[in-house]
Structures are given as structure tokens and as C-alpha cells.
Amino acid sequence: GQNIDQPTEMTATEGAIVQINCTYQTSGFNGLFWYQQHAGEAPTFLSYNVLDGLEEKGRFSSFLSRSKGYSYLLLKELQMKDSASYLCAVRDRPGYALNFGKGTSLLVTP
Amino acid sequence: EAGVTQFPSHSVIEKGQTVTLRCDPISGHDNLYWYRRVMGKEIKFLLHFVKESKQDESGMPNNRFLAERTGGTYSTLKVQPAELEDSGVYFCASSQEESYEQYFGPGTRLTVT
Numbered sequence: 001g002q003n004i005d006q007p008t009e010m011t012a013t014e015g016a017i018v019q020i021n022c023t024y025q026t027s028g029f030n031g032l033f034w035y036q037q038h039a040g041e042a043p044t045f046l047s048y049n050v051l052d053g054l055e056e057k058g059r060f061s062s063f064l065s066r067s068k069g070y071s072y073l074l075l076k077e078l079q080m081k082d083s084a085s086y087l088c089a090v091r092d093r094p095g096y097a098l099n100f101g102k103g104t105s106l107l108v109t110p
Numbered sequence: 111e112a113g114v115t116q117f118p119s120h121s122v123i124e125k126g127q128t129v130t131l132r133c134d135p136i137s138g139h140d141n142l143y144w145y146r147r148v149m150g151k152e153i154k155f156l157l158h159f160v161k162e163s164k165q166d167e168s169g170m171p172n173n174r175f176l177a178e179r180t181g182g183t184y185s186t187l188k189v190q191p192a193e194l195e196d197s198g199v200y201f202c203a204s205s206q207e208e209s210y211e212q213y214f215g216p217g218t219r220l221t222v223t
Contacts, residue, residue, distance in 0.1 A: 004152070033211065033212075035214070040216070041216055042113070042114070042201070042213075042214040042215055042216045042217065043153075043201070043214045044214070045211040045212070045213070048211060087153070089153075096158065096166070097143060097145075097155035097158055097166065097169070098143075098145075098153075098155065098212060099155070100145075100152045100153040100154070101152055102151070102152045103152070
């Protein structure tokens with residue numbers, strides 16, 4: 001079976017840095033994705049990692065360690081609009097379905 | 111470029127009734143996925159189309175659910191007859207073949223009373 005764990009909730013201050021962790025145990029591995037979802041809206045793609053290391057894209061970075069089954073999403077210079085749910089998802093085959101964690105609800109406070 | 115669209119955005123039906131959800135993927139995307147999120151749970155895969163063919167329907171909960179994608183463009187997901195436990199948000203996503211990311215629609219919130 002698939003097991004993807006991430007914290008349920010996090011709170012951080014505007015302008016700060018926050019790291020959202022994700023651990024996974026899946027039958028196969030063909031990439032790890034991070035999505036952002038605001039309430040009532042579509043999940044939107046943030047990042048993709050298939051090799052170990054850090055991928056940076058503006059204020060957002062994502063890290064992957066395949067040997068440890070571990071990833072994190074790093075958000076810098078937090079803004080109020082970053083308050084959302086952040087979903088970690090693992091794909092175990094190319095072009096195949098995503099297996100999601102329950103999501104981490106991030107609240108950014110002034 | 112238009113994104114993935116879903117219709118309706120909300121649907122409230124009584125137990126035993128039938129509901130059909132529609133998804134229009136991004137033009138040119140051969141891969142189309144249906145997912146569902148029930149309250150308090152994670153988003154779960156239902157099935158995957160490649161063009162008009164069902165690549166994998168291992169996530170479909172039971173035979174009350176029927177998905178079609180005639181012509182390889184839009185897709186429908188029919189629930190007949192609906193049960194209380196079918197309530198949740200149904201998401202559709204699409205991707206180009208071998209592309210990295212899946213693009214999600216806003217979802218259809220289904221409430222069965």
C-alpha cells in the first residue's frame with residue numbers, strides 16, 4: 001500500500017520561512033509533487049522532484065531524498081496569500097496516478 | 111490556454127438518485143484522471159484515461175460508478191444510485207503524455223442526503 005505523511009497544520013509569520021515535511025512509503029517511485037490548494041479551488045502545481053536534491057523556483061523550493069523517503073517544501077518570505085493547504089503526492093509510475101497525503105494547512109499570520 | 115473545467119461546481123441529490131459529473135480537460139491532453147476527496151481524508155485516485163481508453167480503474171469504489179470518455183475529449187462520471195458515502199469533492203485532472211504535472215480542475219462538490 002501507499003503511506004504518505006505530512007503535518008496536519010502549521011502556522012508561520014508573514015515574512016518568515018517555513019518548511020513543510022513529507023515522508024512516504026510507496027510500492028514504486030517516479031516523482032514527488034507538491035501542490036497548493038486554496039479553499040474551494042483547484043490544486044495548483046508547485047514543484048516536482050524525481051532526483052535527490054533541491055529544486056528552487058522563486059520563493060518556493062522542494063527537496064527530495066529517495067533513500068530516506070523524505071521531501072520538504074520550503075517557502076520563503078511568506079505572504080498572507082500563502083495561507084493554503086499544501087499537498088504532497090507521489091507517483092509510482094510514469095504517466096500514472098498521484099498518491100496524495102492528507103495535506104498541510106498553513107496559516108500565515110501578520 | 112483554458113484550464114481544466116468541471117461541471118457542475120456543486121450538486122445536492124438524494125440517496126438513490128443519479129448524478130453525472132463532467133470534466134473538460136486541457137485541449138490536447140491525452141491523459142485524464144478522476145480523483146475524489148471525502149471529508150477528512152486524502153485525495154484518492156479513481157481512474158485514468160488515455161484518450162478514450164481506460165488505462166486503470168483500480169480506484170473505482172464499486173460498480174455504481176461509471177466513467178466514460180467517448181471521443182477522447184471530455185469525460186463523464188456517473189454515480190447510480192448514489193449513496194451517502196459518495197459525498198465528497200470529485201476532482202478531474204489532465205496531463206500531456208509523459209509530462210510531469212497534472213493540472214486539476216476546481217472540483218465538483220457532491221452532497222448526497
